[in-house]
Amino acid sequence: MxxxxxxxxxxxxLTDEKKExxxxxxxxxxxxxxxxxxxxxxxTDSFVGFRNKEKVLVTCSRRINFRYRHLMLNVVSLLPHCxxxxxxxxxxxxxxxxxxxxxxxxxxxxxxxxxxxxRDLYLWMAKCPNGPSVKFLVNAVHTMEELKLTGNxxxxxxxxxxxxxxxxxxxxxxxxxxxxxxxxxxxxDQRKSKxxxxxxxxxxxxxxxxxxxxxxxxxxxxxxQKIDRADLEKMTLVExxxxxxxxxxxxxxxxxxxxTLYENPFYVSPNQxxxxxKRQKAGKYAKKVKAKTRRKMHELxxxxxxxxxxxxxxx
Amino acid sequence: MLKESDISGLGMENPDDEVxxxxxxxxxxxxxxxxxxxxxxxxxxxxxxxxxxxxxxxDNVDWIxxxxxxxxREQEVDVNDDLTRELAFYTQALEGARQAFVELQSRGLxxxxxxxxxxxxxxxxxxxxxxxxxxxxxxxxxxxxxxxRKARENKKIAKExxxxxxxxxxKQKKEEIESVxxxxxxxxxxxxxxxxxxxxxxFSFEDGKAFQxxxxxxxxxxxxxxxxxxxxxxGGWGKKKGPDKNKKNREFRNSKFGYGGRKGLKKQNTSETAxxxxxxxxxxxxxxxxx
Numbered sequence: 001m002x003x004x005x006x007x008x009x010x011x012x013x014l015t016d017e018k019k020e021x022x023x024x025x026x027x028x029x030x031x032x033x034x035x036x037x038x039x040x041x042x043x044t045d046s047f048v049g050f051r052n053k054e055k056v057l058v059t060c061s062r063r064i065n066f067r068y069r070h071l072m073l074n075v076v077s078l079l080p081h082c083x084x085x086x087x088x089x090x091x092x093x094x095x096x097x098x099x100x101x102x103x104x105x106x107x108x109x110x111x112x113x114x115x116x117x118x119r120d121l122y123l124w125m126a127k128c129p130n131g132p133s134v135k136f137l138v139n140a141v142h143t144m145e146e147l148k149l150t151g152n153x154x155x156x157x158x159x160x161x162x163x164x165x166x167x168x169x170x171x172x173x174x175x176x177x178x179x180x181x182x183x184x185x186x187x188x189d190q191r192k193s194k195x196x197x198x199x200x201x202x203x204x205x206x207x208x209x210x211x212x213x214x215x216x217x218x219x220x221x222x223x224x225q226k227i228d229r230a231d232l233e234k235m236t237l238v239e240x241x242x243x244x245x246x247x248x249x250x251x252x253x254x255x256x257x258x259x260t261l262y263e264n265p266f267y268v269s270p271n272q273x274x275x276x277x278k279r280q281k282a283g284k285y286a287k288k289v290k291a292k293t294r295r296k297m298h299e300l301x302x303x304x305x306x307x308x309x310x311x312x313x314x315x
Numbered sequence: 316m317l318k319e320s321d322i323s324g325l326g327m328e329n330p331d332d333e334v335x336x337x338x339x340x341x342x343x344x345x346x347x348x349x350x351x352x353x354x355x356x357x358x359x360x361x362x363x364x365x366x367x368x369x370x371x372x373x374d375n376v377d378w379i380x381x382x383x384x385x386x387x388r389e390q391e392v393d394v395n396d397d398l399t400r401e402l403a404f405y406t407q408a409l410e411g412a413r414q415a416f417v418e419l420q421s422r423g424l425x426x427x428x429x430x431x432x433x434x435x436x437x438x439x440x441x442x443x444x445x446x447x448x449x450x451x452x453x454x455x456x457x458x459x460x461x462x463x464r465k466a467r468e469n470k471k472i473a474k475e476x477x478x479x480x481x482x483x484x485x486k487q488k489k490e491e492i493e494s495v496x497x498x499x500x501x502x503x504x505x506x507x508x509x510x511x512x513x514x515x516x517x518f519s520f521e522d523g524k525a526f527q528x529x530x531x532x533x534x535x536x537x538x539x540x541x542x543x544x545x546x547x548x549x550g551g552w553g554k555k556k557g558p559d560k561n562k563k564n565r566e567f568r569n570s571k572f573g574y575g576g577r578k579g580l581k582k583q584n585t586s587e588t589a590x591x592x593x594x595x596x597x598x599x600x601x602x603x604x605x606x
Contacts, residue, residue: 050372050373050376050377050380052372052380077437078437127370130369131366131369131370132363132366132370144437144438145442147445147446147449148449150446150450152436152437152438152443153436153437154428154434154435154436154437155434155435155436155437156435157428158382159382160382160383160384160411160412160415161381161382161383161384161411162383162384162385162386162407162408162410162411162412163383163384163385163386164385164386164387164388164407165385165386165387165388166388167385168385171360171363171364171367172358172363174363174364174367175363175364175366175367175370178367178370178371179370181381181383182370182372185380185381185382185383187380188379188380194434195425195426196425196426196427196428196432197382197415197416197419197426198428200408200411200412200415202404202407202408202411204388204403204404204407206392206394206400206403207348207394208348209394211400211404213404213408215405215408215412217412219416219427221427226420227416227420227427232413232416232417235409235412235413235416236409237405237408237409237412240437240438251363253362253366259359259362260357260359261357261358261359261362261363261366262357262358262359262363263356263357263358264356265349265352265353265356265358266348266349266352266353267348267349268348268349
């Protein structure tokens with residue numbers, strides 16, 4: 001049996017060789033059929049050899065509070081190219097463990113929501129193998145669940161990213177813009193992504209903070225994939241959420257560590273702010289005592305002159 | 316003792332004052348900023364641009380991969396002014412979306428979602444139901460408050476109108492009485508004899524004004540009906556405030572005295588009804604006797 005098979009195989013190989021020699025000009029066979037040469041050329045024209053294979057790991061620290069967790073889940077629902085992972089112990093969030101985790105999940109960037117003291121939310125945005133990482137303080141959080149945000153859009157449709165021109169003003173803003181484009185933009189032809197565009201992200205710099213908004217685009221159109229100027233004029237937006245505001249604290253050279261490339265000179269940590277408030281309140285009693293003693297000293301220094309009419313009615 | 320406290324007070328006070336001076340007061344946003352940049356902050360511009368070069372995609376990458384639009388904001392916006400801030404974001408988004416749509420259209424790519432394309436949305440249907448419910452509730456609230464306001468105004472106007480009417484009525488009555496008095500005086504003056512002919516001329520109320528029956532027809536009253544439309548309605552002797560009241564009255568009476576059928580058994584007292592004193596006003600008999 002074996003012998004026979006061997007024989008047939010060799011025979012087949014021989015015939016194959018012959019065939020290849022004879023029909024060298026035949027087009028290549030692909031999974032979908034015969035590939036034409038013309039087609040190939042076309043593809044090389046449009047396809048520059050670039051394919052966005054971004055994958056984002058989204059995770060958070062332990063003891064995150066519900067509001068911030070919901071924010072994280074909202075972000076997960078907005079990014080079809082992300083992987084959500086289990087909570088990470090805060091102590092382990094320094095450097096190596098997270099890098100390992102990202103590598104393990106074969107992701108190229110990471111969003112790490114770190115909650116401290118149950119009330120301050122920090123967001124780490126990192127490009128993973130060796131890219132830069134940024135630490136933000138997150139303020140003014142509104143989640144998608146809030147009922148006043150009435151919009152809705154397709155899940156996994158690719159967002160249009162809009163940036164205010166302030167992003168081109170300084171080098172660190174430029175870097176942040178590039179990172180945001182890579183992390184928040186859904187890669188083209190991502191497997192889950194839909195071919196339509198019905199929402200727009202806003203990244204705007206105001207007061208040295210990056211403000212994020214997400215709007216649904218509602219545009220009147222008549223079925224066909226064509227819109228004219230009037231339709232564009234009639235276009236309205238409805239906010240979908242979430243909302244948040246990122247205050248950049250530091251930009252590091254490596255992912256989750258490395259040399260500091262930028263430090264926000266205006267940054268005051270929330271701890272300091274709280275301490276300040278406490279100290280302001282604490283001075284109350286001391287102030288009162290001080291005022292009292294000052295009054296006493298003042299009275300001692302300038303005693304009242306005895307009124308000459310004071311005894312008039314006593315007589 | 317005094318001095319000691321004084322010193323300690325000063326000691327506690329001074330640093331506090333300094334801190335307050337150096338910080339702008341914008342605590343409601345939980346977002347304090349240093350007034351001037353701290354000196355030891357690092358900004359490594361070359362490093363940043365290096366990194367940017369490292370991570371950025373090749374220059375010739377098609378726009379369709381990025382989908383990013385830069386929008387210029389015309390004027391600076393105050394952060395603490397919520398309305399203008401949100402408006403600035405909205406205009407940025409709108410402008411960006413328009414540019415992007417034009418770009419997409421020029422590429423001939425599909426970008427508008429067909430109306431028959433259904434897919435999973437970011438927010439679930441139950442959530443959208445809630446959103447809708449809230450919107451409707453808000454609308455209803457506004458409507459109700461508006462209605463209440465209108466009713467209040469109407470009431471005010473009605474009150475005024477009523478007062479005016481009463482005044483007019485009183486005035487008319489006074490005039491009529493005056494005229495009668497006048498006529499009597501005149502008659503007395505003439506000595507009742509020859510007055511009959513002359514007096515007739517002076518009857519100011521005989522010019523058809525005072526006794527003129529109003530031509531307005533009461534609704535639901537036949538032209539020959541002299542009872543004022545009350546004939547048809549059952550027992551409306553007490554307070555007559557319209558057909559509604561009468562109807563209620565009738566119903567009550569029907570329930571009390573019976574309507575149709577045999578009444579005999581219903582009207583008989585039983586032990587329960589005999590001991591029931593609800594129908595009695597406690598002190599009426601005593602009062603009457605005292606008087």
